[in-house]
Amino acid sequence: MASNTPVNVTVTGAAGQIGYALLFRIASGQLLGPDTPVKLRLLEIPQGVKAAEGTAMELDDCAFPLLAGIDIFDEPNAGFEGANVALLVGARPRTAGMERGDLLSANGGIFKPQGAAINAGAADDIRVLVVGNPANTNALIAQQHAPDVPAERFTAMTRLDHNRALSQLAKKAGVPVAEITRLTIWGNHSATQYPDIFHAEIAGRPASDVVADQAWLEGDFIPTVAKRGAAIIAARGASSAASAANAAVDHVFDWVNGTPEGDWTSAGIVSDGSYGVPEGLISSFPVRSVGGRWEIVQGLDVDEFSRARIDASVAELVEERDAVRELGLI
Numbered sequence: 175m176a177s178n179t180p181v182n183v184t185v186t187g188a189a190g191q192i193g194y195a196l197l198f199r200i201a202s203g204q205l206l207g208p209d210t211p212v213k214l215r216l217l218e219i220p221q222g223v224k225a226a227e228g229t230a231m232e233l234d235d236c237a238f239p240l241l242a243g244i245d246i247f248d249e250p251n252a253g254f255e256g257a258n259v260a261l262l263v264g265a266r267p268r269t270a271g272m273e274r275g276d277l278l279s280a281n282g283g284i285f286k287p288q289g290a291a292i293n294a295g296a297a298d299d300i301r302v303l304v305v306g307n308p309a310n311t312n313a314l315i316a317q318q319h320a321p322d323v324p325a326e327r328f329t330a331m332t333r334l335d336h337n338r339a340l341s342q343l344a345k346k347a348g349v350p351v352a353e354i355t356r357l358t359i360w361g362n363h364s365a366t367q368y369p370d371i372f373h374a375e376i377a378g379r380p381a382s383d384v385v386a387d388q389a390w391l392e393g394d395f396i397p398t399v400a401k402r403g404a405a406i407i408a409a410r411g412a413s414s415a416a417s418a419a420n421a422a423v424d425h426v427f428d429w430v431n432g433t434p435e436g437d438w439t440s441a442g443i444v445s446d447g448s449y450g451v452p453e454g455l456i457s458s459f460p461v462r463s464v465g466g467r468w469e470i471v472q473g474l475d476v477d478e479f480s481r482a483r484i485d486a487s488v489a490e491l492v493e494e495r496d497a498v499r500e501l502g503l504i
């Protein structure tokens with residue numbers, strides 16, 4: 175994507191806590207690389223515009239050489255006009271005691287008009303990352319309302335789960351994060367997600383040999399990663415923000431620039447039926463980014479232990495899809 179023409183990056187929920195952690199990193203060049211100028215298009219609800227203006231003032235004050243402009247909108251058609259990258263962050267965050275299912279109707283309505291606006295006015299090469307929860311199903315709603323945009327351009331963020339899993343496994347194995355490859359998050363960005371270490375490698379050796387601790391895997395690793403969002407809320411009194419922004423940067427950077435040779439990452443992408451995930455659902459898979467497109471890593475053995483966990487998370491995605499269908503959101 176490197177060129178002198180600025181890339182239009184639309185960020186919804188720009189005045190929120192993830193927005194505040196994200197915008198400065200985009201403007202500094204971390205989203206698209208150090209040679210790509212960006213124009214920011216901040217989309218907020220009317221009550222959020224003033225705070226977004228304040229953030230825009232601070233962005234100005236950073237004098238980022240790659241920041242070619244900032245515009246602020248309170249209407250989706252204007253916000254997504256000409257967008258090359260859209261980060262759909264704006265949504266209602268989960269508060270203590272609330273499960274993602276509760277959020278479906280509160281947030282579903284936001285993503286229908288945003289999908290339609292992307293369909294109407296975004297650039298031909300638009301890439302969409304949905305961060306706002308429930309991310310997979312919100313991405314599905316937006317995608318369903320953008321029939322002229324290739325479905326593969328709509329993705330949901332499970333990179334934060336992936337990074338959390340990397341960090342937990344690195345701690346257990348006593349190795350730097352950089353030595354771990356081929357981890358996978360399967361399914362939904364929710365407590366049913368399945369962080370899978372059975373294909374992961376630690377310095378080139380199977381992670382399950384290096385760790386070889388089934389009790390830790392089942393009783394510690396999987397629940398720690400899957401419930402990390404709730405643990406952060408309990409500790410911080412607010413949901414993950416800087417780590418979520420970091421994961422969004424990682425996701426888009428890899429999508430545009432490719433995943434490292436020999437490794438893969440995790441992203442919620444539209445299923446083509448691989449690994450028994452019903453076609454059309456937006457589910458997390460092991461993915462490589464090649465030539466600017468996500469590809470599902472094929473041919474991995476899925477044993478009974480993994481199969482049951484993938485199936486449980488996918489079943490939740492099916493339930494969410496059916497629920498938003500009933501609400502008339504897709």
Ligand SMILES: NC(=O)C1=CN([C@@H]2O[C@H](COP(=O)(O)OP(=O)(O)OC[C@H]3O[C@@H](n4cnc5c(N)ncnc54)[C@H](O)[C@@H]3O)[C@@H](O)[C@H]2O)C=CC1
Nearest residue numbers: 187189190191192217218219222264265267306307334418
């Ligand atoms: N996928 C993931 O890994 C993660 C997802 N999240 C989710 O990200 C979302 C945002 O989180 P925070 O920034 O902490 O929330 P926040 O409440 O601090 O900010 C949300 C912002 O979105 C704005 N907004 C609401 N509706 C909008 C609309 N229709 N158009 C444009 N802007 C709109 C609000 O005015 C607010 O400024 C939440 O849904 C949260 O659950 C959070 C962490 C990780």
Ligand SMILES: O=C([O-])CC(=O)C(=O)O
Nearest residue numbers: 268307402403404413414
């Ligand atoms: O759990 C939440 O509500 C926020 C979130 O998605 C996460 O931190 O993974």
